[in-house]
């Protein structure tokens with residue numbers, strides 16, 4: 001039977017649910033889209049002029065769609081939207097479990113299970129339930145089991161349609177995706193979802209697979225990306241001690257068409273809400289199936305990342321402690337063009353410095369200082385303050401750490417900054433974004449990840 005999706009509900013109005021549904025509504029004006037969330041403050045923000053997610057281009061898409069065929073509502077008002085929906089996306093968080101079997105590694109499916117129960121309770125007729133969240137392979141079994149308990153006389157298909165957008169480029173990624181992946185067992189349901197995407201995604205970019213392949217492909221894709229960052233970061237350390245330059249090495253590697261140029265940027269380590277949790281989820285799955293060596297392999301990608309952050313923090317702490325013990329941290333977001341700092345390398349590096357008794361002066365153009373302050377641990381009362389401008393943050397600093405590649409850090413006026421920083425200040429560039437010529441001309445020594453100290 002041919003099915004058409006004209007009414008969509010999405011549970012979860014976060015970094016994925018909000019932008020993804022906004023782009024679907026934009027490209028499919030004939031489809032009515034309702035985004036539901038338990039977090040009423042977040043829903044209020046989606047309905048305001050200050051969206052809860054900062055993404056270039058998002059404001060414009062929301063302006064075109066909100067109130068037309070896109071609406072954001074609190075979950076307590078969501079039952080009718082689920083009942084009316086032909087398709088319900090589950091786009092809630094799937095964090096690492098903190099207790100019970102697999103704690104510290106396995107994904108916590110509690111939020112997904114709550115969604116499945118909510119759908120089972122309110123859905124009417126035939127409903128296509130779509131996994132948009134990143135799930136462990138075979139999670140669809142759990143969802144199907146819960147849906148089977150529906151008190152209503154409804155029927156369900158479950159599809160896996162993982163999201164590949166990256167933050168900071170989410171709108172571009174959604175409007176022009178490399179691929180859209182749909183895994184499912186019922187061709188009519190897969191076709192119905194493919195028909196939605198076909199309004200703007202070329203047919204050859206819509207990949208159809210089995211359910212388990214789709215679920216596993218998402219975890220594997222993130223693990224491969226994280227592995228590339230850890231690989232180049234492992235090389236970065238070797239560059240620093242041998243005189244090789246990581247950017248030159250990366251360029252050589254990237255021109256091999258079998259390797260390709262992307263994801264070869266050395267850094268203070270990868271961050272973001274997903275790489276670590278998805279790697280750990282993969283490690284857990286391997287262990288669960290008794291695959292010890294593959295588990296150890298993927299664990300090593302995460303371990304290298306922790307090491308990269310730690311060695312950078314150690315170098316900066318050692319330098320700052322020899323001087324007045326004050327460090328300016330420029331950049332708190334896990335990458336540029338986002339206000340997201342979940343699992344940002346800046347968190348671990350700041351906490352390492354605070355534990356070493358270093359006083360911090362923090363600056364980021366998008367991250368909310370109160371929210372960032374809440375994840376810092378300052379048991380030794382070393383102290384931290386936030387500043388709006390980089391020039392203020394570096395005042396009196398013995399070390400300046402650049403932890404996010406915000407464009408503004410590439411054009412900082414180092415001559416001016418050198419007059420307000422402490423004598424003996426050193427720059428630690430964790431993103432190869434600082435202009436070393438300008439910094440050296442201002443008399444400031446620079447340590448760059450993957451290059452080492454400028455001579």
Ligand code: NAD
Pocket residue numbers: 011012013014015016017036037038039042075091092093094111114115132133134135163164165166167273274
């Ligand atoms: P998020 O934390 O920003 O948003 C999740 C939202 O779900 C929250 O607003 C929360 O209040 C809501 N929620 C949780 N349980 C709920 C329930 N039972 N009913 C209603 N609302 C509920 O998370 P996110 O970054 O959007 O990620 C969501 C999923 O997408 C995760 O599985 C993640 O791995 C995956 N993913 C994220 C990205 C990304 O860039 N952030 C990219 C691809 C995939």
Ligand code: UGA
Pocket residue numbers: 134163164165166167168222225229262263264265266267268269270271272273274275334335
């Ligand atoms: C990543 C993937 O790129 C998306 O495809 C995926 O959908 C998403 O995770 C997810 O599942 O959440 P995201 O974490 O938003 O997207 O951002 P990335 O661009 O992948 O960057 C992740 C981290 O790696 C950042 O801290 C970034 O600075 C770092 N990175 C990235 C490097 O250090 N070097 C690189 O060359 C690339």
